[in-house]
Amino acid sequence: MSILHTVNKSPFQKNDFSSCLSHANAGDAVLLIEDGVYGAVSGTEAAKQISSAEASVYVLGGDLAARGIASDKIADGITVVGYDGFVDLAAEHQAVNSWL
């Protein structure tokens, strides 16, 4: 059984991303959306946590573009997906957990 976690809050304001990473199992996916995408920028404390996480981390391209974050700014190990990728992730996993 695996879970798709979504995080939509900036890691600089809330601990959702960090808490989510430490509660996600191997095989799970964590998708950063809305203000959650600020956690995908390389060099940030949030992005550093990703290397020790068991789950795979994704970020929604549309939300990055809206915030003017270029793809070369994304930390290593994070995969950029579009809305179609979001749908695929939701379909591939048993359950979705929207961290609020």
Added chain:
Amino acid sequence: MAYELDGQTIEHDEEGYLTDLTQWSEGMADILAKDEGIEMTDEHWEVVNFLREYYDEYQIAPAIRVLVKALKKTMGKEKGSNKYLYTLFPYGPAKQACKIAGLPKPTGCI
């Protein structure tokens, strides 16, 4: 929307539940029961008082199956049954009895 009792105005919501449960009194219960077409007997009061005590302790009006289970525990199998409660409160025990007891509608009751 309000009830009148002894010259006092007591507010209620669009479904007849008291807005402020501290305004409840036994006289108020009689008025609420009459509106529901119910003649209050000792058996009715037993359930109404039980609900008030439950609310006082837990701050929620219990769902019907919770009420049944709790009555079964304190008053035995005969009174702790859907059938018994529907005999007393034909239009839904949780709904009608809670209204008469001055409590909000049970959470999850449509």
Added chain:
Amino acid sequence: MSEDMEEGGTVKKFMYMNRKAPYGTIYALEALEVVLIGAAFDQDVSLAFIDDGVFQLTKDQNTDDIGIKNFSPAFRALGDYDVTKLYVEKESLAERGLTQDDLMDLVWEDEDDDWAEKPSIIMVSRDEMKKVLGDQDVIMSF
């Protein structure tokens, strides 16, 4: 609510994940209401208390002066609704200077065991919580 909804359906594992303190936002109260409503559907329900969610279970809450209803007593009614598994994360408590002694003593009564009182709170480590979450069919986050 009718009693016959359980017929024919499969029982799923439902987890309500609580990560917010009780009075600053409406999330905690809304979660509790959803749990009470959802309890009518006879699923395998459990609750998780992580991060600030653990503040929901502290004892001696008194909201007289803030004009908000103290809904913490309702947690003691969860057993009546057959909600008997409340997972509390040890690390979240410790990070907030709390121990289990600071929490309400929550129990449920086992009808099949002469109404014996049994503890509802299950203390788990972060790693154990991770496994509990991974074992659910549905997770609702608040």
